[in-house]
Amino acid sequence: MIRHYGTVALAVAAVFGLSSNIVRAQTAWYDLPAVKAAYEKAKEEKEVNVWTPVQAEADWIGTEFNKRFPGITVKGTGDLQAATKIIAEARANRHSVDVWQNSLGGMLEVQKRNLFAKVDWQPFGIPPGNILFEGDGVAAHNFVYSTLYARNLIKQEDLPKTWDDLLDPKWRGKMVAQDFLFPRLMGFLAIAWGEERTAKWGRAMMNDQKLLITNAPRESFLKTGERVLSIGDAVSQSFQYTENGVPTGYTVLDIVPAVQFMFSAMKNAPHPNAARLLIAWMASDEGMAAREKAVYGASIRPGSKSPLAQQVVQSKAKVILEDLATMDQRADYYKKFSSIIRGP
C-alpha cells in the first residue's frame, strides 16, 4: 500500500486559501521568463498529448491555446479510466500522456505511484495556493454540486434554499439524480451534517420523495417534465443542458460541495516542456476564462475571478472543497450511502 496522505494533506492545507499575485503583479504571466523558455522548447517538441475525463473537456483546448502559443499541436483524448492506462504504460516503460486532468480523488492512485513530474510552478505564475502535492499538480476548475431546475416549469420564488428544503412534499415525485453523483453528494454533505443525519436525509429522498436515480441524461427528464429538479448535478451542466435545448437554471443552496480538478504533467512525458506550458496556460486567468467560456466549468477556489465564485461568496453558503484531509472519510461515506441509493 502506498499511502502518504499526511504529507500531501499538510502541503495542501498549508497553502490552501492563500492567493498570491506577487509574481504576476509586475509582468503579464505569459511574459514570465519560465513561460517564455518553456514555449521556445515546446515549439521544438511540436505537440502535446492531454488526457481528460471526457472528450469535450479536451476538444476546446487546442484552438484557444494556439491563440496564445501557436505552433504546438494539442492532441486531446477523453478517458474516464485513464489511471489504468497510465499505470500500465509506466509499468511497460512506454509513455503516451503528457498532461492529465482529472479530479483529485481520481488522480490519487497515480500520484501515490510517483508518476507525476514534480514542477516548481511559481515561476510559471501559479499562485502557491493552487499548487497541489508539492508541485505534482495544479488546481483546475471545480465540479460544483447544485440543484438544477427546469426554468420553464418552476418559478424562481418556489426554488429550494437549502438541501433540507428538498424534503418538502411539494417535490415528491419531481426530482431526478444521477447514480454516480448522488451518493458522492451525500459524502460531502456528511462532512457537514455527519453520517446519521445524511443517511436519514438520503433515505427520505429515496423512499418518501421518490427521487428517481438514473443513468440516462437528466436533461431528458427536465425537458419532458417527467421530473423538474435534478439533484446533485453540476452548475456547469445547467449551461450545457440549456445549449441542448432544455432551459435549465441552478440554485446555490446552503452548502456548496465542490470536487477539485487538477492538472498534472507526467514524469516521463514525451513532450515535457509543452506539458508545462499547457498546464501553466490552463491554470492562468486567461486559460480559466477560456475554459469557462468553452465548457462552462469554473473555479470557486479563493482568489478565483469567475462569476460563480463571486456568487457563492455572496450567498454566504458553506463551501466544502474536495481535499485530501476528508478523502478517506468521504470514500467511506460513499460506500455506505451507495446501498441506500442502489438498493440491495
Place this chain on the structure above:
Amino acid sequence: MSQISLPSGAVQRARIKRAAKAEKRADIGWAGWTAIALGAAAACYFILGPLLMLLTTAFRGPQDFLPFEDGAGWTLDNLAAVYFDRNLYTTIIPNTLIFTAGSVTVTFLIAFTLAWLVERTDLPFRNGVYTIILFPLLVPGIVLSITWIFLLAPNTGWINVILRTLLGLEGSGPLNIFSMGGMILAQGIGLVPFVFLLLSAALRSMNPSLEEASNTAGASPFTTIRRVTLPVLLPGLLAPLILATLITLEQFETPLVIGFPARINVFSTRIFFELNPDTDLPAYGRAAAVALPFLICGVLLLLLYNHFIRRAESFVTVTGKGFRPMRFALGRWRLPAILFISVYALFGALLPGFVLVWASLFGYSLPSFDILSTISFAGYADLFNNPKFWLAARNTFIVAGGSAVIVTTIGVILAWTILRTQLMGRWVLDFISFLSLGIPAVIAGLASMLLYLSMPIGIYGTVLALVLAYSYRMAVSTRLTRAALMQIHAELEEASSVAGGQWLTTIRRVVLPLLRPSLVASFILLFIIGFREFTIPTILQSPDNTVLSVMMWQAFQGGKTTQAAAVGTMIVIFVIPIIFGLRRFVLARDGRD
C-alpha cells in the same frame, strides 16, 4: 477359431479405422492442415489472453493495485466480497434469472416469427423488412432505452399520456417503464435483430423439402412449423437461444437506464459499479469475480447444446439433391403479418430512429411544428469540419470490417474442424471459442492493452491493435457456421473429393457457397458489433486510433447531445447500405427474389 478370429476382427476394424483416418488426413492435404493449424492458433491467440486475464484477475488484489502490478498478490478476497454477499442470492440472482428468461422469451417469440415471415413466406417487401428489422442493432443501446423512457415514463410518457386521456385516469401511469416488465420489454425488443439474423440464416440454409412434404400432406402452416421446421432447425435454434441468453446476462445498458431507477440490480449492473468506483482504481478483481458465472453458464449451456445435437446427421437437410425453396402463401394472414411487422418496426426501429435523428437536429426539444424553424445542422457541421471524425470513420470501417473478416474466417475453420475432422482436442477449440462470449469487454480490453504494451513491435495505440483486440468474439461466428454446416451433408464434400477436388477447392467451391447465408449473417453481425463497440477502443485508444463509437460515447458523456446523436445517425447511414448490399448479394447468388 472364434477365439482367434475375434482379436483378428478387432485388429481388422482398427486397421480399417486407421486407414479411413489416414485417407481423411490425405484428403485434407497440406493446405487444409495449414488452414486448420492457423485457425486453431489464431483462436487460441485471440481468446486465451482475455480468458486467462479474466481467470487470474478474479484472484488478484488488493483493489488499490491493478491486477498486474508488483504490489498485487493472489487472494480470495474478490470472491469472498462477491459471493458472501447475501444480496447476491436474495436479490441479484433472482432478478437476473427473471430478466434473462423474460427477455429471451420475448426476443425469441418476435424474432422467430419475423425470420419465418421473411425467409419462408411470400411476405411483400422482404428485402426492406430485413433491413428494418436489423435497425435496432445499429442504434446505440442508450438511445433505445431513452426512447422507451420517452414512450412509457410514468408521468409524461407519450403512451401513458394517451392512455390517461382515453381512460380518463388521473396521476401518473398506468404503465411504468421503470420496472422488471419494462426492462424485459426493452431488452427483449432490443435483442430481436441479433436473434433474427441468426435464425434467418438457419432458415435460409434449410432445404424446405420436408416442409413441402408436410404441406402436400395437408398440414397447416402452424402444424408444419411445430412438427417439421422446429425439430429440423434444432441446432439453428439452440445456438441463438444460448447466445441470446449469455448476451442478456452481460447486457448492462437496459438494466442501468431502465432497471436502476426501480432499484432492480442484476449481475451486469454489479460489474458496472465495480468498474466505476469513487476514488480508487476500478475494482477489476471483483468485476472479474462477478463475471465468472458467465463462464460457468457458458460451459453448461454448451454442454446442453452438444447434448441436444449429438446426432448431427439428424439435422442434415442439404444434400446432393438440388433444391429450390418454397414460400408459404400467407393468404388471409398477410394483413396480420404486416401489422405485426409494423408494430415491431414502430417500436424497434422507427421511434428510436426518429429520436436519434431528431436529437441530432433539435437536441432535446420536443417534437412540434413550431420547433421546426429552429432546426440546426450544427451537430453535423461540427462533425464534418472535424478531421477527427473522418479519421474515426476510416478507423471504424477498418476495425469493424477487419475483425469481422478475421472472426468469420476463423469461425468457418473451427466449425469445419469440429464437425468434419476427428482431430484430437477439437472440442477444446469448440469450448474456447464459445467461452469468448463469457468474457466482459473490459477484461478483453485490459488483456490486449497489457499484451501490446509488452510487445516490442509498435502495435500498441494503432488501429491494428483494435482489429486484433476485437477479434476475440468467436462464439457467434463458430456457432452460426457450425449450425449451418450441420445441415449440409458431408456427401457433397466427398463427391467433390472423389471427382478429384483438392481440399481447398472443395471448401471454396462446395462448402463456402452453401454456407454463404451464415457467413454473411456472421459478417454483418460482427461488423455491426464492431461499429458499436466502445469499451475496448476506449481502453486502447490513442489520438490516432479513435473510432466513431468512442467519439459518440464521449460526446454523450460530455453532454454534447446533438453531436452524439449526429455521430449515431452517421453510423446508421454508414452501415445500412452495407447490410442492404450484402443481403442483395446473398439473394442474387441464391438466385432468389
